Amino acid sequence: MSDVYIVGVDMIKFGRFPEKTVPQLGAQAALMALDDAGLKIQDMQALYCGNLGQASAMVGQRLLQEIGQTGISVVNCANACATGATAFREGWMSIKAGVFDCVLAVGVEQMGRGLLGGGGSGTGISKEGLLGSGTMPAVFAEAGMEHTRNHGTTFEQFAKVSVKNHHHSTMNPKAMYQIETPLETVMNAEMISYPNTKLMCSVNVDGSAAAVLVSEKKAREIGMDRAVKVKASILASDPYTDRDLTMPDVNAVTRIAAKQAYEMAGCGPEDINLVELHDCFATAEILHYENLGLCADGEAGRMIDEGEVALGGRVPVNVSGGLLSKGHPLGATGIANIYEVSTHLRGEADKRQVEGARLGMTHVIGLGSACGIHILEKVA
Numbered sequence: 018m019s020d021v022y023i024v025g026v027d028m029i030k031f032g033r034f035p036e037k038t039v040p041q042l043g044a045q046a047a048l049m050a051l052d053d054a055g056l057k058i059q060d061m062q063a064l065y066c067g068n069l070g071q072a073s074a075m076v077g078q079r080l081l082q083e084i085g086q087t088g089i090s091v092v093n094c095a096n097a098c099a100t101g102a103t104a105f106r107e108g109w110m111s112i113k114a115g116v117f118d119c120v121l122a123v124g125v126e127q128m129g130r131g132l133l134g135g136g137g138s139g140t141g142i143s144k145e146g147l148l149g150s151g152t153m154p155a156v157f158a159e160a161g162m163e164h165t166r167n168h169g170t171t172f173e174q175f176a177k178v179s180v181k182n183h184h185h186s187t188m189n190p191k192a193m194y195q196i197e198t199p200l201e202t203v204m205n206a207e208m209i210s211y212p213n214t215k216l217m218c219s220v221n222v223d224g225s226a227a228a229v230l231v232s233e234k235k236a237r238e239i240g241m242d243r244a245v246k247v248k249a250s251i252l253a254s255d256p257y258t259d260r261d262l263t264m265p266d267v268n269a270v271t272r273i274a275a276k277q278a279y280e281m282a283g284c285g286p287e288d289i290n291l292v293e294l295h296d297c298f299a300t301a302e303i304l305h306y307e308n309l310g311l312c313a314d315g316e317a318g319r320m321i322d323e324g325e326v327a328l329g330g331r332v333p334v335n336v337s338g339g340l341l342s343k344g345h346p347l348g349a350t351g352i353a354n355i356y357e358v359s360t361h362l363r364g365e366a367d368k369r370q371v372e373g374a375r376l377g378m379t380h381v382i383g384l385g386s387a388c389g390i391h392i393l394e395k396v397a
Contacts, residue, residue: 021230022233023230023247026050026352027052028349042127043083046225050123050226050227058084061229062120064122065107066125067349067351068126069347075091080123100351101348102355107122108230109247112230119235124346124350158209158211160300161299164317168314173204177200178321181335183203183338185335185337191337217299224349225349228356241397248282249278249279251390252389254387265386268307272308282394289392291374291378293357294379294380295381296340299341303321309378336366358378362394375394376394377392378392
């Protein structure tokens with residue numbers, strides 16, 4: 018089986034674009050990634066398109082109507098917040114299997130303002146208002162409070178995640194917001210679901226990101242100078258747990274995926290130089306330090322206190338600004354994270370560059386659940 022490489026990757030600046038259609042947004046990122054690779058749509062053998070809001074609307078085919086219909090295979094993916102990562106992984110698998118040599122993966126979303134609901138509907142009596150809440154702020158607030166009960170994590174430590182990520186975003190021109198948010202400002206913001214204030218919640222925005230994936234043979238033809246190797250590509254779902262009846266387990270699926278990713282890549286968490294993880298809420302980022310093995314259980318609060326996860330720290334996390342400040346267009350987030358890590362591995366991240374980065378990890382989780390993890394490696 019061939020190794021798989023990223024030879025082109027890019028994303029648009031996240032924001033709000035009501036004047037554009039979803040295919041137009043996706044086409045914009047697709048053309049940027051193709052240009053980054055020095056290739057054209059005519060060079061692509063397949064398109065894997067991730068979009069959640071218009072999952073049944075053939076977004077991939079409509080995207081090609083914007084940039085060139087060449088008769089290639091198109092696969093449309095929807096997998097909650099792991100949608101973009103799933104589209105990328107489908108492309109990775111097609112090359113790994115030897116079916117194609119050169120494919121395009123796109124993630125795109127156009128979102129309204131307001132609250133997101135839970136990860137799908139179940140059967141039986143709804144727990145809404147009886148056993149908690151299935152809204153996303155409540156689910157991750159509950160998970161954060163469980164961490165507090167088990168490990169003593171404080172409101173201030175959760176808030177420091179937002180301070181860090183908003184600071185990082187001031188160095189990212191493609192982030193939705195690029196503003197500093199002091200600790201007092203974060204803690205005194207409107208409370209959404211304790212301990213998450215409004216500034217500790219991810220931003221619903223419009224956005225798109227795309228990547229060109231190729232086989233090793235094709236990568237050598239194009240040139241390996243800026244190629245990024247995909248060392249691991251994992252997609253996992255929830256194991257069965259009794260607790261699903263009352264409160265979703267937001268940890269188990271990430272732990273399963275992380276274990277498999279490290280095994281596939283032949284490395285451990287101590288080898289990772291930077292991470293883009295799913296900080297849909299500040300509480301979630303704290304949980305995922307431990308879920309990804311970046312520290313031992315109960316040590317996440319110390320990590321944020323001591324600056325280990327800030328730019329310049331032991332393992333910088335969400336140097337892009339994360340979902341809290343860069344923004345979270347559901348279908349695009351997975352590939353946007355891949356863009357961020359690839360940019361650092363290429364040494365092209367400017368003021369936010371993680372020095373000496375050779376191995377990076379991306380992580381997304383959509384409740385329901387789906388977790389996508391990729392480990393990427395610098396080549397040149």
